[in-house]
Amino acid sequence: MVYDITPFLDDHPGGDEVLVTATAKDATDDFEDVGHSDSAREMMSKYFVGEVDSSTLPAKVQYKPPKATSAAGQGTGNLIKILQFVIPLLILGLAFALKQFGKKD
Template sequence: MGSESKVYTLAEVVPHNNVKDCWLLINGKVYDVTKFMDDHPGGDEVLLAATGKDATDDFEDVGHSSSARAMLDEYYIGDIDSASIPTKMKYTPPNQPHYNQDKTSEFVIKLLQFLVPLMILGIAVGIRFYSKQQSA
C-alpha cells in the first residue's frame, strides 16, 4: 500500500459489479478483485453478490484464513468515504400493548366462576329430566 491512497465514494464503487470489473468494499477499504474472480474458491457468484454494498459482514461470516486476508493487500486500491455509506438502521419493534399476566389470570378466573356453576346447574337439570323420563 502506498502512503497516498485514493478515497472513493460508494457511488464510485457501485458500478464495478460484473465479472470484467469487480470492486469490493471490506472494512472501509476498496479492493479491485477482478483478477481474482476465476481463482476465488467460492466462485465468482459469491464475489458478485457482495458488490455494491459494504461486504464486510459477508467477508467475516465466511471465516477467511489469515492467508486470504493477506491476499487483500494485493487487490487494495483505496479507502471508502464513510460519509457516502448509508448507516444501518436499528430495528425498532412495533409498539404493542404490554401483556399483563395478572389480568389474563383474573379474566380466566372470572370466566370459570361463571361457567362452572352454570355447568353444574345444567347437569343437575339434565339428570332430573333424565330420571323423570326413566320413571315414566
C-alpha cells in the same frame, strides 16, 4: 476500505458468484462470516484500492412498510371467493335439473 477483486474472480475457491453478489456494498460481514484463512486476509492487500469517503455516501433511507388495505377492499375479495364457489354449484345444479326434467318416460 475498497477492494477491486476483479482479477481474482476466476480463482476464488467459492466461485465468482459469491464475490459478485457482494459487489457495490459493504461486504465485511459476508467476508467475516465465511471464516477466511490468514493467507486469504494477507491476499486482500493486493486488491486494496483505497478508503471510502464517507461524505460521498448517500443517506440511509428508513424503510416504511406499505399501509394496510382497508376493510372495504377485503369485502370485495371475500365476495369473489364466495362467487367462485357458488357459481360452479349453480351451473352443476342447472345441468342436473335439465338432465332430470329433459328425460322422457
